[in-house]
Amino acid sequence: MSAGTQAWPEDVFRVLKEAGVGIVGYVPDAGHKRLIELCHGDSATRAVVLSTEEEGIGLAAGAWLGGRRSALLMQSSGVGNCVNALGMVRECRFPLLMLVTMRGEFGEFNPWQVPMGQATPAVLSSMDVVVHPARSAAEVAPTVNAAARLAFGSYQAVAVLISQGVIGIKSFQEQAAQ
Amino acid sequence: MSELLRRRDVVARLLDGRGELLVVAGLGSTAWDCTAAGDSALTFPLWGAMGNAAMIGLGLALARPERRVLVVTGDGEMLMGLGSLATIGVQKPRNLAVVVIDNERYGETGMQATHTAAGVDLAGAALACGFAAASRIRAAAELDALRAAIHGGEGPLFAQVKVRAEKLPLVLPPRDGVLLKARFRRALLGEAADLE
Numbered sequence: 001m002s003a004g005t006q007a008w009p010e011d012v013f014r015v016l017k018e019a020g021v022g023i024v025g026y027v028p029d030a031g032h033k034r035l036i037e038l039c040h041g042d043s044a045t046r047a048v049v050l051s052t053e054e055e056g057i058g059l060a061a062g063a064w065l066g067g068r069r070s071a072l073l074m075q076s077s078g079v080g081n082c083v084n085a086l087g088m089v090r091e092c093r094f095p096l097l098m099l100v101t102m103r104g105e106f107g108e109f110n111p112w113q114v115p116m117g118q119a120t121p122a123v124l125s126s127m128d129v130v131v132h133p134a135r136s137a138a139e140v141a142p143t144v145n146a147a148a149r150l151a152f153g154s155y156q157a158v159a160v161l162i163s164q165g166v167i168g169i170k171s172f173q174e175q176a177a178q
Numbered sequence: 179m180s181e182l183l184r185r186r187d188v189v190a191r192l193l194d195g196r197g198e199l200l201v202v203a204g205l206g207s208t209a210w211d212c213t214a215a216g217d218s219a220l221t222f223p224l225w226g227a228m229g230n231a232a233m234i235g236l237g238l239a240l241a242r243p244e245r246r247v248l249v250v251t252g253d254g255e256m257l258m259g260l261g262s263l264a265t266i267g268v269q270k271p272r273n274l275a276v277v278v279i280d281n282e283r284y285g286e287t288g289m290q291a292t293h294t295a296a297g298v299d300l301a302g303a304a305l306a307c308g309f310a311a312a313s314r315i316r317a318a319a320e321l322d323a324l325r326a327a328i329h330g331g332e333g334p335l336f337a338q339v340k341v342r343a344e345k346l347p348l349v350l351p352p353r354d355g356v357l358l359k360a361r362f363r364r365a366l367l368g369e370a371a372d373l374e
């Protein structure tokens with residue numbers, strides 16, 4: 001992996017800023033560690049730690065009602081928690097930008113992650129969330145940029161699925177060391 | 179013990195002269211209560227997304243720190259999003275109030291008892307989560323102070339208002355989600371919101 005592609009969280013953060021995102025809800029994932037730090041470190045970004053992912057759907061809806069753009073960060077295991085709340089997003093046509101780090105997908109070591117990880121694209125699609133995969137580090141920021149345009153320009157719910165291959169965690173030991 | 183408050187009276191009192199107050203109404207009876215008090219473009223009534231009313235209020239409060247935001251929801255709806263009390267407690271929005279109209283019942287599904295009927299203390303939970311103030315209200319005399327706090331008190335505020343378990347005539351707001359969203363944004367942000 002080159003130094004350039006390792007900086008994808010910095011690039012994504014810049015894309016979010018350029019898109020006018022001022023509120024970022026998140027349930028932590030190791031793959032989002034750096035991006036979460038960048039959000040907390042920026043006085044113009046309100047980083048909101050959530051107790052469950054579906055809270056982030058309400059947060060994003062409320063922010064849009066108030067005229068602010070937001071993004072929602074989570075691991076793929078949290079996508080299932082959002083399903084009923086995504087019904088509101090569809091019915092009200094709220095723009096929604098989700099950045100989902102994948103587990104249970106590319107070289108997973110925890111079998112309990114596999115069912116939800118494998119179901120993630122279908123679950124999102126079933127609720128009319130547009131799915132944009134990002135399979136390499138170099139693809140992540142441009143994909144988030146396109147997703148932000150689709151979300152806020154065309155009032156769509158969009159999820160960028162950041163491949164486990166990009167995150168690169170291959171064992172419990174590596175995860176614990178994050 | 180004196181007779182329990184009636185939910186429509188409570189909500190009408192809290193929304194009387196609401197001015198610039200932004201309101202999120204939880205699904206079911208609290209949405210009907212808010213509509214009975216007067217349909218408003220600055221009320222966002224929910225017809226679904228159970229458990230998310232307080233979080234929509236938080237998003238709104240963070241987006242518009244210069245405006246007061248009130249979430250009016252039921253005990254069953256609040257119980258489904260109990261974690262959001264912790265999330266709000268972390269963010270501490272000074273302009274947010276959450277009022278639970280607590281009839282100790284799931285009103286839309288056959289009046290089954292909720293957890294509050296067994297004594298679960300939502301106000302205590304809100305206080306433990308870091309709300310600036312949380313009260314349990316049983317008397318009409320306490321409503322004026324609550325109304326004043328909603329409009330000008332230091333938030334986040336929480337109130338659990340114990341009300342009579344009663345089935346009332348439905349007073350329904352519009353149910354088209356796109357309409358509810360668009361009229362709220364236009365009333366709050368002006369016609370420019372249509373072009374964003």
